[in-house]
Amino acid sequence: MARVQFDHVYKRFNKTEVVHDISLDIQDKEFLVLVGPSGCGKSTCLRMVAGLEEPTEGDIYIGDRIVNGVDPKDRDIAMVFQNYALYPHMTVFDNMAFGLKLRHFPKADIKKRVEDTAATLGLENLLKRKPKELSGGQRQRVALGRAIVREAQVFLMDEPLSNLDAKLRVETRANIIKLHQNIQKTVIYVTHDQVEAMTMGDRIAVLNGGIIQQLGAPQELYDHPANLFVAGFIGSPSMNFVPNAKVVSESNSATIILEGLGRIRVPQLYVERAKAAAGKNLTFGVRPTHLEDANIIGKDGIEQSSIDAAVDVVENLGNELQVYLTAGGHNMIATLDPRSRVSSGDKVRLYVDSDQIHLFDTDSGEAIF
Ligand SMILES: Nc1ncnc2c1ncn2[C@@H]1O[C@H](COP(=O)(O)OP(=O)(O)OP(=O)(O)O)[C@@H](O)[C@H]1O
Ligand SMILES: [Mg+2]
Known part of the structure; x- marks a missing residue:
């Protein structure tokens, strides 16, 4: 052995x-x-x-x-x-x-x-x-x-x-x-x-x-x-991070407010954990591949989970678009469907797949979910 x-x-x-x-x-x-x-x-x-x-x-x-x-x-x-x-x-x-x-x-x-x-x-x-x-x-x-x-x-x-x-x-x-x-x-x-x-x-x-x-x-x-380091290290392009996230608790749900960017609904599974972390200094995380151009998504819920951003650069890789954006003063990357027609200078509303979001305690770096 x-x-x-x-x-x-x-x-x-x-x-x-x-x-x-x-x-x-x-x-x-x-x-x-x-x-x-x-x-x-x-x-x-x-x-x-x-x-x-x-x-x-x-x-x-x-x-x-x-x-x-x-x-x-x-x-x-x-x-x-x-x-x-x-x-x-x-x-x-x-x-x-x-x-x-x-x-x-x-x-x-x-x-x-x-x-x-x-x-x-x-x-x-x-x-x-x-x-x-x-x-x-x-x-x-x-x-x-x-x-x-x-x-x-x-x-x-x-x-x-x-x-x-x-x-x-x-x-x-x-x-x-x-x-x-x-x-x-x-x-x-x-x-x-x-x-x-x-x-x-x-x-x-x-x-x-x-x-x-x-x-x-x-x-x-x-x-x-498990933490911000691993979240940023594993996966390419890296996970997007937005600091100063706030959790707002409702009776049976919770919402993450990203000042100047948008709001994201917390998945049901993590509502309790999010509420417990509400007073902390929080960082929101989402991978580029879990963002999508809201225009080409036929789903409901876009109002509940979206980020507004400005397109800086679009790289067309044929099967996907690598889009560099600015949102609320933060740089982000989104991997979008090529059917999205965004080009540099555009404003875009990004649908956030809220089942695939992450929240971290900024001070300890530990993942809340
Ligand atoms: N013999 C040595 N004496 C003193 N310091 C050393 C010695 N060997 C390694 N170190 C130090 O220990 C640390 C870890 O080195 P190590 O070679 O294990 O890193 P690594 O993760 O393999 O890095 P890399 O990806 O660059 O190969 C480094 O800061 C290095 O400078
Ligand atoms: Mg080495």
Whole structure:
């Protein structure tokens, strides 16, 4: 069983704390993504699992064993580094075989493993080439292959796609997902790219300032971000935020008033929570995709939930319009149906899908709903 656990792990470099009280239970065969902005402590977490850094406090388990102090080579892990380097003078085959040779695997076994792994990664016709004869994406796959050929229990991947152009990144992303389905091993995958996190992870841990902000399935984080940080980090384009929101309580309902923008009806499920937060300093949140041009919506309720805005810029992506707006002095983005004919300079009334709204305590950052 290759379960990996962080148990109240702290890491300090001199006096600077870069990982703060992380507890995380990664299941056997799970694909866990650690995501967060640059410098938030992702690589440090991964390096502690690998044994390249020791926790200052707390324990790390692989399987049932505490691995604090255990040498990296005795941990049954394989790691793909942020800045991988292939051996330039060796062929693809030898690059992939290198770790196995070091461990004195039989020759026939090495050949079989390298060829099988190469086939999984679509490298079977490149085994005789040197790294300089490969494209960036092919090199990246060799680096992956070199790690997975070992059949370790746990795979650690630190931004393995960061050197690839956008198209190759999407392709290799799919390759890694397929690979994980085939090899059925625990993967901890580090990225600062929320799209990679959303598309690849069974679960995502969002890290900021060395602290786990939220842990959950991708859809859960998207639908129910726990705080302003996660709400702004997950989803592209980012969630729109409007500060100084007021809650007005009625007998069986509640309404959010956005000064100078409009009013939004609180969904029934959250009326009690909204009422309880009425006196607080509040921030309203809605994703660009949950706004629509009221003119093309045949729905009722537009009067109850809408925002008035001025159109600054319209980007037509063919299947949707990315519309940059100003509303009550705030910048917003709306992803609108292309049937909307808005153009820059227009005033537009935006229908707000009030089942998809968010409200945050501005001071603590915590989500109210
Ligand atoms: N050996 C070290 N000594 C001192 N500080 C370090 C050391 N390694 C990392 N740090 C600091 O710890 C913090 C976290 O670094 P880490 O490499 O884990 O970030 P990261 O989330 O992987 O960032 P990136 O996305 O840029 O790779 C950073 O502020 C970094 O400067
Ligand atoms: Mg890093």
